[in-house]
Amino acid sequence: MDIEAEFFVLxxxxxxxxxxxxxxxxxxxxxALDARxxxxxxxxxxxxxxxEEATALLxxxxxxxxxxxxxxxxxxxEARTQADQLAVEAADRLKEFIARRTKQAEAxxxxxxxxxxxxxxxxxxxxxxxxxxxxxxxxxxxxxGADLVTREIGEIGSRLS
Numbered sequence: 083m084d085i086e087a088e089f090f091v092l093x094x095x096x097x098x099x100x101x102x103x104x105x106x107x108x109x110x111x112x113x114a115l116d117a118r119x120x121x122x123x124x125x126x127x128x129x130x131x132x133x134e135e136a137t138a139l140l141x142x143x144x145x146x147x148x149x150x151x152x153x154x155x156x157x158x159x160e161a162r163t164q165a166d167q168l169a170v171e172a173a174d175r176l177k178e179f180i181a182r183r184t185k186q187a188e189a190x191x192x193x194x195x196x197x198x199x200x201x202x203x204x205x206x207x208x209x210x211x212x213x214x215x216x217x218x219x220x221x222x223x224x225x226x227g228a229d230l231v232t233r234e235i236g237e238i239g240s241r242l243s
Contacts, residue, residue: 102108
């Protein structure tokens with residue numbers, strides 16, 4: 083009985099396969115497998131395309147980054163150059179300012195010295211005039227003073243001519 087049961091299972095299996103082949107089940111399975119293979123191939127192609135686009139985009143970003151870094155370096159170099167130039171100009175202006183202020187201070191000192199010298203001369207002249215007045219007042223008392231006044235009055239006419 084074991085052989086008969088196995089034989090019937092084999093016969094049933096072969097009939098089942100035959101029915102499947104007769105109705106074209108193998109074509110449906112093969113079509114499904116082909117469609118699945120084409121879908122996978124399309125997905126792989128799409129993935130390759132996306133990878134190429136990503137690579138191109140990465141290269142573009144790297145190029146932009148390099149350009150931005152070069153730009154930044156140029157801007158920094160220009161800023162340093164301008165800062166150095168401004169520092170030199172500021173130092174020159176400071177030197178000019180110091181020289182101008184020194185000149186002004188020296189002029190003020192010279193003016194103050196001249197004024198002080200003029201004041202000292204004026205004070206000395208005033209004291210000398212007072213001393214001369216006192217001396218002349220002592221010497222001109224009496225007849226010598228009268229003779230001097232008379233003589234000077236006579237000479238005024240000749241001096242005015």
